[in-house]
Amino acid sequence: MASKAPKRDIDESALRVTRPKKVAVGVPAVLHALQISQQQMGVARSVQTLIRVNQKDGFDCPGCAWPEENKRHAAEFCENGAKAVAEEATLRQVGPDFFARHSVEELAGHDDWWLGQQGRLTHPMILDEGATHYRPIAWDDALDVVAEALRDLDHPDESTFYTSGRTSNEAAFLYQLLVRGIGTNNLPDCSNMCHESSGSALTETIGIGKGTVSIEDIHTAELLIVAGQNPGTNHPRMLSALEKAKENGAKIIAVNPLPEAGLMRFENPQTPKGVMLGGQKLADEFVQIRLGGDQALFQAIGKHLLEASADGESADPIDHEFIAAHTTGFEEYARELAAVPWRDLVEATGVPESALRRVAEMVRASRATIVCWAMGLTQHKHSVPMLRDVVNVLLLQGNIGKPGAGVCPVRGHSNVQGDRTVGIYEKPSEAFLAALDREFGFTAPRAHGYDVVEAIRAMRDGRTRVFMAMGGNFVSATPDTRVTEAAVRSVDLTVQVSTKLNRSHTVTGRRAIILPALGRTDRDRRGGREQRVSVEDSMGAVHSSRGRLAPPSDDLLSEVAIVARLCARVFGGGVAGAGVEGAAGVREEDRRTEEDAAAKTPRFAESPREGGRPRADWAALEGDYALIRAHIAAVIPGFDDYEQRIDKGRTFFLPNGPRDTRSFATSDGLAHFTANPLEYPRIPRGRVLLQTLRSHDQYNTTIYGKDDRYRGIHGGRRVVLVHARDISDAGFAEGDVVDLVSEWTARDGHVEERRAEAFRLVAYQTPRGNAAAYYPETNVLVPLDSVADVSGTPTSKSVVVRFERRG
Numbered sequence: 001m002a003s004k005a006p007k008r009d010i011d012e013s014a015l016r017v018t019r020p021k022k023v024a025v026g027v028p029a030v031l032h033a034l035q036i037s038q039q040q041m042g043v044a045r046s047v048q049t050l051i052r053v054n055q056k057d058g059f060d061c062p063g064c065a066w067p068e069e070n071k072r073h074a075a076e077f078c079e080n081g082a083k084a085v086a087e088e089a090t091l092r093q094v095g096p097d098f099f100a101r102h103s104v105e106e107l108a109g110h111d112d113w114w115l116g117q118q119g120r121l122t123h124p125m126i127l128d129e130g131a132t133h134y135r136p137i138a139w140d141d142a143l144d145v146v147a148e149a150l151r152d153l154d155h156p157d158e159s160t161f162y163t164s165g166r167t168s169n170e171a172a173f174l175y176q177l178l179v180r181g182i183g184t185n186n187l188p189d190c191s192n193m194c195h196e197s198s199g200s201a202l203t204e205t206i207g208i209g210k211g212t213v214s215i216e217d218i219h220t221a222e223l224l225i226v227a228g229q230n231p232g233t234n235h236p237r238m239l240s241a242l243e244k245a246k247e248n249g250a251k252i253i254a255v256n257p258l259p260e261a262g263l264m265r266f267e268n269p270q271t272p273k274g275v276m277l278g279g280q281k282l283a284d285e286f287v288q289i290r291l292g293g294d295q296a297l298f299q300a301i302g303k304h305l306l307e308a309s310a311d312g313e314s315a316d317p318i319d320h321e322f323i324a325a326h327t328t329g330f331e332e333y334a335r336e337l338a339a340v341p342w343r344d345l346v347e348a349t350g351v352p353e354s355a356l357r358r359v360a361e362m363v364r365a366s367r368a369t370i371v372c373w374a375m376g377l378t379q380h381k382h383s384v385p386m387l388r389d390v391v392n393v394l395l396l397q398g399n400i401g402k403p404g405a406g407v408c409p410v411r412g413h414s415n416v417q418g419d420r421t422v423g424i425y426e427k428p429s430e431a432f433l434a435a436l437d438r439e440f441g442f443t444a445p446r447a448h449g450y451d452v453v454e455a456i457r458a459m460r461d462g463r464t465r466v467f468m469a470m471g472g473n474f475v476s477a478t479p480d481t482r483v484t485e486a487a488v489r490s491v492d493l494t495v496q497v498s499t500k501l502n503r504s505h506t507v508t509g510r511r512a513i514i515l516p517a518l519g520r521t522d523r524d525r526r527g528g529r530e531q532r533v534s535v536e537d538s539m540g541a542v543h544s545s546r547g548r549l550a551p552p553s554d555d556l557l558s559e560v561a562i563v564a565r566l567c568a569r570v571f572g573g574g575v576a577g578a579g580v581e582g583a584a585g586v587r588e589e590d591r592r593t594e595e596d597a598a599a600k601t602p603r604f605a606e607s608p609r610e611g612g613r614p615r616a617d618w619a620a621l622e623g624d625y626a627l628i629r630a631h632i633a634a635v636i637p638g639f640d641d642y643e644q645r646i647d648k649g650r651t652f653f654l655p656n657g658p659r660d661t662r663s664f665a666t667s668d669g670l671a672h673f674t675a676n677p678l679e680y681p682r683i684p685r686g687r688v689l690l691q692t693l694r695s696h697d698q699y700n701t702t703i704y705g706k707d708d709r710y711r712g713i714h715g716g717r718r719v720v721l722v723h724a725r726d727i728s729d730a731g732f733a734e735g736d737v738v739d740l741v742s743e744w745t746a747r748d749g750h751v752e753e754r755r756a757e758a759f760r761l762v763a764y765q766t767p768r769g770n771a772a773a774y775y776p777e778t779n780v781l782v783p784l785d786s787v788a789d790v791s792g793t794p795t796s797k798s799v800v801v802r803f804e805r806r807g
């Protein structure tokens, strides 16, 4: 039996701090995962579930986007994947009785851990205007309310549609069609807060916003630089790939302000050696960099390579042939870099010149280098130029489009990359829109829509009347919590398609609707057959995913069904089932006739907007997801024979010009060197620069447990990790509880302050002047206007704060 959900929030007074660990994974991790699984779903369901994770006929792990290897292990999951699965496959439930017992106000007073631990949502719910409690509502009525609100808009841009990154290709494609059919490109997604900087930098420089390596490249690289990433917690299966690379002779450089356990050493629970020998040493070199110093590091590497090339004494490290044939901008890059003083590079990184040169020598010695990165590189003000400088270094040695070499932005959510591929983007390309128009006989809007930060501004400024979210936890995941919450509360109607209860169900518009959806692990029967969906991993490989577990309730619909029914209501034509078919599939007798639909056809259809509306047989799409895949194949290059290519658990790669043929879809068909002035954060006196990151027991805003085992934090989350001398310099002692106050100079020049209360000071091995605390508790400190240049990503890894004694 699963154990009961907690009754109380996290008790921070129970917090315990021990020494951080040096080794990641191993047997304790597996035991911990099994324990969490059993609490959530009992023994039998745990076993039944975990053996299907990432298997060829199983479901794609909702944990992260790291690819599976072709030859699968019997247990192709990791501790944190197991936790992600347990979180979804839990037997705990949040049904109408739960909402009758708890007012929305009471729920809003609980922390994210408590909310998430209550269980799966089982029934559509509505919060009427002025009501204190959600009440149950039939699916048809709920969808009618949404459709009606959409057609009542004066302008389509008064609606905004968020997507988190777990949504399947099929659901995401239909969802963007709904949104563009309504007439807006307001499609912000979690990517805007995540790898948007990677997309921006890579599209500009190599013509594709994705990585250029496969898992085999990782195995065969001579050098891997892992910067701004904590794979031991967030991509544990990546450690097996790094281990294999090491066995093949690769060197690894870890670049991080924190000595993260997984990067330093790794015990592979799947090999006896890992368990018995205390694991494999992973990082050959640990560069303990200052927050935001990575641009300087990559400039230092580039500068050293150019200097070595010029001295003419030893083998030239620069691939002049590649540069001449495939790139532009080299001269200017080299000239600008020559003018950057080493002193500045040392200051920005906090690393002595000798160590910078040592690292650069490792790069020089390698004939195949991969740079992997995640949030430590994407969530800074200057992330885009930083990543352009990563590309510059790789281009110098021709490390794009050759085996064992390339760029590897390691994605977060399990289908965030696929969602973008199938059109979840506020700035869609003309080619994509033109193809969409042709396929569905309408004209999609061309004007760009809102990203996440712009969406919040629009709500704040009263320009949004309907906000819908396909998964995720918008209110907790976004920056500037107080501003965002007020913004969301000003919307007429908020609609959340969700699997689990979270804060976005408690901070709502004047009216709110919860639409409970099937998750990855749930069996999805529609149209009398079991449906599968498909996803794209971090390396551009597409494969199918099929849940096998009995869903928590018969009242759930798949995301595809929810969107298909909204399309039918908003656009008319092929109206899918009324009535609640739940997981049992569409019942013939429940199908509405076209005439019924016409009677209910929204005002949109009566006075169609200029572009007309997309035409499709929505009911048919709901009944057979293969038909949606056929549409995707017709609109997006690279999906030919989609259906056959995902049969029998097969995986196929989407085309990738730089990787496959060294062709670059830039304006001139060449890869671009860029000259980027050096930037790095300056920390005012008496302040520290705070990064907001993940603990080991959380998945973004979903908190699995209260420990961050590898960092030695147990039983609580309100900690701030700081250098011991910065604690004493600020006049505090380790263990003191302080408020974190962020300081931000607004555009008009005045300094704004934001406060996060009651954090315990923990002395930690971080560079002087740098600190770390967990997200989402600290999102309240991140100013809405503090975003990365070009990409607009909130600067979650660099927030200037001071500590204040609690009054």
Ligand SMILES: Nc1nc2c(c(=O)[nH]1)N[C@H]1C(S)=C(S)[C@@H](COP(=O)(O)OP(=O)(O)OC[C@H]3O[C@@H](n4cnc5c(=O)[nH]c(N)nc54)[C@H](O)[C@@H]3O)O[C@H]1N2
Pocket: 063, 064, 080, 194, 227, 228, 229, 230, 231, 233, 234, 235, 255, 256, 257, 258, 260, 289, 290, 291, 292, 293, 294, 374, 375, 376, 377, 411, 412, 413, 691, 692, 693, 694, 695, 696, 698, 699, 700, 797
């Ligand atoms: N278990 C689990 N898995 C997850 C997630 C989860 O929450 N839990 N989230 C998923 C998602 S959506 C994502 S995007 C990924 C996130 O994966 P990560 O990017 O690994 O997540 P963070 O915890 O934000 O860790 C950032 C890392 O970068 C370092 N860092 C911070 N600033 C800098 C810097 O300026 N320079 C350098 N070099 N390093 C820096 C931090 O010390 C930390 O090690 O993980 C995915 N997988």
Ligand SMILES: Nc1nc2c(c(=O)[nH]1)N[C@H]1C(S)=C(S)[C@@H](COP(=O)(O)OP(=O)(O)OC[C@H]3O[C@@H](n4cnc5c(=O)[nH]c(N)nc54)[C@H](O)[C@@H]3O)O[C@H]1N2
Pocket: 164, 165, 166, 167, 190, 191, 193, 194, 195, 375, 412, 413, 470, 471, 472, 473, 474, 477, 478, 479, 497, 498, 499, 500, 501, 502, 517, 518, 519, 520, 559, 692, 693, 694, 699, 700, 701, 702, 775, 776, 778, 779, 782, 796
């Ligand atoms: N300060 C700070 N803020 C950050 C970050 C940071 O490092 N620091 N990281 C940013 C990053 S990288 C990301 S990706 C975002 C994450 O932002 P989001 O993706 O919005 O947040 P999650 O916490 O992953 O969303 C969890 C919720 O998704 C729902 N859910 C889970 N699975 C499914 C499903 O299959 N279908 C549906 N419909 N719903 C589902 C559940 O209800 C669950 O409560 O946060 C960003 N915010």
Ligand SMILES: [Mo]
Pocket: 190, 193, 194, 195, 411, 412, 413
């Ligand atoms: Mo992410």
